[in-house]
Amino acid sequence: MATSFVKNLQVCIPSVGRSFFAALFIFFFLTTLSGNGAYAAAGVPRVINHQGRLLDSSGNLLGGTGTSYCFRFSIYDDAIVGAPDSKLWPVGTPSDMTATVKGGVFNIGVGDTNAGGDVLDYNFQDNSAVYLNVDVASRVGGACGGGDESYENLAPRQRILASAFTLNASSVLGSGQSAIGTTTLTANAVLTLEATSTSAIPLFIKGFFGQIADLFRVVGAAGNQLLTFTNAGNLGIGTSSPGTPLSVTGAGVFTGPVTATYFVATSTTDISYFAGNLGVGTTSPTEQLSVAGRLFVGGAGTSTIENNLYVLGTLQTGSGSMYLTANTISGSGALNVVPASGSNVNFTLDSIGKFAVNGDRLVIDSSTGYVGIGTSSPYAQLSIAGNVVAGSFTGTTSATSTFAGVQSSYLDSYGALKAAATSTLNGIRNSGFITASGNINSDASITAGASSTFQGISTAYINGSGNLSITGAGTFGTTLLVSGTSTQNGITNTGFITTTGNINADNSGSFGSNLSVTGSTSVGTTFSAGSTTLTQLNVTNVSTSTFAGGIQTALLDVSSLLASSTFANGIQLSNGCFRMPNGQCAGAGSGTVTSGSLNTLSYYSAATTLDSAVALSYDTGNGRLGIGTSTPGTPLSVTGAGVFTGPLTFTSFSATSSTATSTIAGHLDVAGNIEADRFFATTGTSTFQGVEGTFFSSTGNLGVAGTANIGSTLSAGSTTITNLNVTNISTSTLAGGLSITSGCFAIGGLCVGGGSTASITIRTFTSNDTWNAPADLLYAEVIVTGGGGGGGEVQGNDTTNAIGAGGGGAGGTTKEMLTAAELGSSQSVTVGGVGAGGTGGGGASGNPGGDSYFGLLVGAYGGGGGIGLASINTFESAAGGVGAAASSTGDIALAGGAGDNGSGGNGDAEGGTGGSSYWGGGGRGGIVTAAGTSGGVAGSAYGSGGGGAATVNTNGATSGGSGASGVVIVYEY
Structure with a gap:
């Protein structure tokens, strides 16, 4: 705020x-x-x-x-x-x-x-x-x-x-959420109103005396009227000018009851729609339109009831007639008489009248009670002029029904059924017996309740307590299901059975001759047959299956885990293989063991289950042998320990474990290379015949005839090395020193020492001069630093201020290695001067430091001055000077540090500290904790910045500290 x-x-x-x-x-x-x-x-x-x-x-x-x-x-x-x-x-x-x-x-x-x-x-x-x-x-x-x-x-x-x-509170404006009466905001609500007690009114609106404008109005984003409450008390929904206590423009949906003295629908074109029941004279309508009392439909024109008309009382037509006709525009009319459950439909006719439908289509003579179909003068209880087609006939008495010929989709008789001629039926059901001297052809089922005799049968289904006796030949094109007794629950056959479907027997099956099944054969208990050809045989029980004549099959699936399958003469596979639990295959051919189609052969240890551990597995496709594993990943994969009592010869050996120890008690002869984090020869001498030419003696000495490349740590005692190349970034420690009989140290591509005494001379220039090369110079390292910038001045002009100026920036530093040829015989040296601190009044900024150069080969720039400050009645601070960049000519360029900002507060102030150079930190800024002043301290390290001044409640100017001068240093080798 x-x-x-x-x-x-x-x-x-x-x-x-x-x-x-x-x-x-x-x-x-x-x-x-x-x-x-x-x-x-x-x-x-x-x-x-x-x-x-x-x-x-x-x-x-x-x-x-x-x-x-x-x-x-x-x-x-x-x-x-x-x-x-x-x-x-x-x-x-x-x-x-x-x-x-x-x-x-x-x-x-x-x-x-x-x-x-x-x-x-x-x-x-x-x-x-x-x-x-x-x-x-x-x-x-x-x-x-x-x-x-x-x-x-x-x-x-x-x-x-x-x-x-x-001030915003006076108009309560804003875009955030607000709440009155609660501290809990409702999600997505701009304003939440909540009563603070049971007698509190959350919102009270009172109009002005003689109110003309609306009391309440809600409009949409497009300005459309949503809700209006006028000064007269009229509520409008969808309208801004409601003329009645409730005015709704548009459709309205009431999910609960609506009670009114009366309803008036003034539109002659719109439709008034009631989705539920509408009651007239009743508050509990049971239908879409329930009228308690009389319903009068008058006026000119025709009243149309499109679907159903329900009349609970008496429907009277008066002196005219009632017509049920098709709609003159579209659709069709219908007369549906649906009584209540358990009630009857009664048509009362005059004693000498008739009920007729379209002439003679259907006639009921009220004087005789006869019904005629196709005739206007019925002569019996049911008179039909024409053919009768029925799905079934049911005889409910024991009288004999005789049909000279019957063509029916279904015939149902509870007495005797006699067919003198050939009868073709889709199905026959009879609770008595059926006798046929001819043929009975049925596309569906034949049901007989007693003993029935058929001289010939085609496509039959027998279901009942009687027996089926076939004296001729019986051919069944589909499934034969017998619910009665037919030679046990299974199948007994003295001849042969040929079927293109399946044979299912819940009990034993006995076949004296051949059995040929192209589908599946499933036998719950004993299956006995002669020479039998089966596409698939499933033995699912737990008893022992015996095949005296052997088995020749394309697929044998013995799925029982409890029963034992015995093959007295063994199993001979002409092709294929035995499938193992893990999907691998073991086969045999021509007296030799082959790997089968999966090219993998596994041998398992003895166990009582089929999934015992793999003892030996050979992958013939990849030429890999696994011991204790079924998935060998190398030519020899051993899971567990291995003991070799004889010699072991290998081209290469790799111990991949980072925790286990590989121990060789004797000596080790290696024709190639050996890689190890650690290697110990406990007895004898281990010889490596490869290009490395390395050997370990029994006393622990390492001999290298050629070159040894060691990526990590090499620990040794007294060591003689022809050539030592250390490529990692760790520190190499030589406890006994390092003696070079010839050659040199290579530093940055230059050679130092070797064979004769080498020396280093350091020359430091703090002012302008000339550098001359010594006669025996090999190379030199040149370091150049620019001068530091001065700190800023402060100017206090009254007794109510606290201000601090910024510190000066440090000079940059450049380093470069140069050969004697690059250096030449001499180079001019320019040393950057100090940047003076701000002074002279008015809050002057510090001066920048000077640039330093070593000829035209190496250079560095001076640091910037700190910002000064003059203030009236304020607490202020000034920014520090910018640190200088190094020249782009050197190998290593180091930018100078920036000066710190000054600070001013309530009764205290502090100048910014000068920036740090390559050689050290800058001068401290002035510090004032009560009324007074403090100047900045000059920088001391080469190229460092001077500190900024500070003042509190004091008139006059205070100077900043000066930066340090630059430097040029030459290391001569």
Whole structure:
């Protein structure tokens, strides 16, 4: 929230006997109003933040490093102290509050009850012109409020002002979510209203006297009217001008009951639609239209009932007739008479009349009770003129029904059924017996309740308690199902059976001759046959299966895990293989063991189950042998330990475990190379015949006839090495030193030492000069650093400021290795000068450091100066100087560090520290904790920046520290 500032005040307090009250209080404060105290939400603190400054008559800040003072706060309606005064808050004497004054500054919360203040319950909406009254006293004793303090008023009173953002509260504008009566916001709701008690009204709207405008209105994003509540009390939905207490423009859906004195539908074109039941004269309609009383349909034209008409009472046509006809436009009419469950439909005709449908289509003679179909003069109970076609005939008496010939989809007889000629039926069901001297052809089933004799049968299904006797030949093209007795529950056959379907027997099956089944054969118990050809044989029981003549089959599947399959003469496979549990195949051919189609042969250990452990597995496709594993990944894969009692010869050997130890008790002869993190020869001498030419003796010595490349650590005693090449980045330690009989150390492609004594000479240039090359120079390393920038100056122009200037930036550094040929006989040396600190008044910035050069070969730039600062009545800080970049001509370029920013606060200030160079840190900035000044310290390390100056409440200028000069250093080899 923004802060409202009030101008400074000065008031002279007359002496009352104590030195403190003889002082001049210069009172400066700012007040922040955080919302309306009387109407603020529960989460808004009812505290006004108040800050001020106390000074004595000489302008010195009171409190020092921290002193407690007593304060009383109240609110009045005017700025002038004295009559006529009207105190607005609090009601009684203000409470005593304690605040610590440090460097003249205090900070306290008006209304903070935790600090001893009064509850800020004043309603700021009652009066916008209110003033804060402040009384202050020196604390007597251990706490304020003991009665010994003498308070002085700091007049005039300051007006309490709102910040810019709190002005928004007067119009309650904003885009965030708000809540009244609760602290819990409803998701996606801009405003949430909640009653605070059972008697509270969440929202109350009252119109103005003589209200003309609407009391409430809701519009859509496009300006369309959604909801309107007028001053007359009319509610409009979809309209802005409702003319009745409820006006709805558009469709309306009521999911509950709607009760009204009456309904009036004024439109002659629109449709009034009721989805549920509509009651007229009743409140509990049971149908879509329920009328309690009479229904009158009058007027000109025809009344049309499109679907059903239900009449619970009497339907009368009066003197006219009632016509049920097809709709003249589309559709068809129908007369449906549906009585209630258990009720009858009664048509009452005159004793001499007839009920007729389209002439003679259907005629009921009320005088005789005869029914005629196809005739207008029925002569029997049922008279049919024409053919009769029926799905079935059912004889309900024991009388004989005789049909000279019957053509029917189904014939059902409860007595005797005699067919003299050939009868073709889709199905026959009879509770008695059926006797046929001819043929009976049925496409469906034949059901007989007693013994029936058929001289010939085709396509029969027998279901009943009687027997089926076939004296001729019986051919069944589909399944034969027998629910009665037919030679046990299985099948007994003295001839042969040929079928293209399946044979299922729940019990034993016995076949004296051949059995040929192209489908599947499933036998629950015993299956006995001669020479038999089966496409597939499934043996699912747990008994022993015996094949005296052997088995010749394309597929034998023995799925029982409990029964034992015995083959006295063994099993001979002419092709294929035995399939193992893991999908591998073991086969045989021509007396030799082959791997089968999967090219894998496995041998299993003895066990009682089929999934015992793999003992030996050979992958013939890849030429891999596995011991203890069925998936060998190498030519020899052994799971577990291995013992070789004889010699073991191999081209290469790799121990992949990083934790296990490989031990060789004797000596090891290797024709190729050997790689190991560690290697120990415990006895004998191990010889390596490869190009490395390496051997280990029994005493632990390592001999290398050729070249040894070691990627990690080599630990050895006294060692003689023809050529040592260390390629890793770890440190190599030579406890006994390193003696080079010839050659040199190669550093950056240059050679140092070897055979004769080598020396290093260091030359340091701190001013401009000329470098001359020595006669025996091999190469030189040149380091060049630019001068450091100076710190900034500060200018204080009154007694109420605290400011710090920025520190100077450091010079850059460049390093390069040069050969004697590149260096030549001499080079000019230029050393960058110091950057002077800012001075001369007005808050001058520091000067940049000078650039340094070693001829035209190596150079580095000087650092930038720190920013100076001049200020009036402010607490300010200035930026530090920019560190310099190195020249792009060197091998290694190091930028100088930037100077630190200065800082200024309440009663203290600090200049920025100078930037650090390659050689060290910069000069410290000035530090001031009370009224006074402090200049910046000059940089000391080569190229470092100078510190910035600082001042607090002091007039005049203070200079920044100078940067350090640059340097040129030459290491001659």
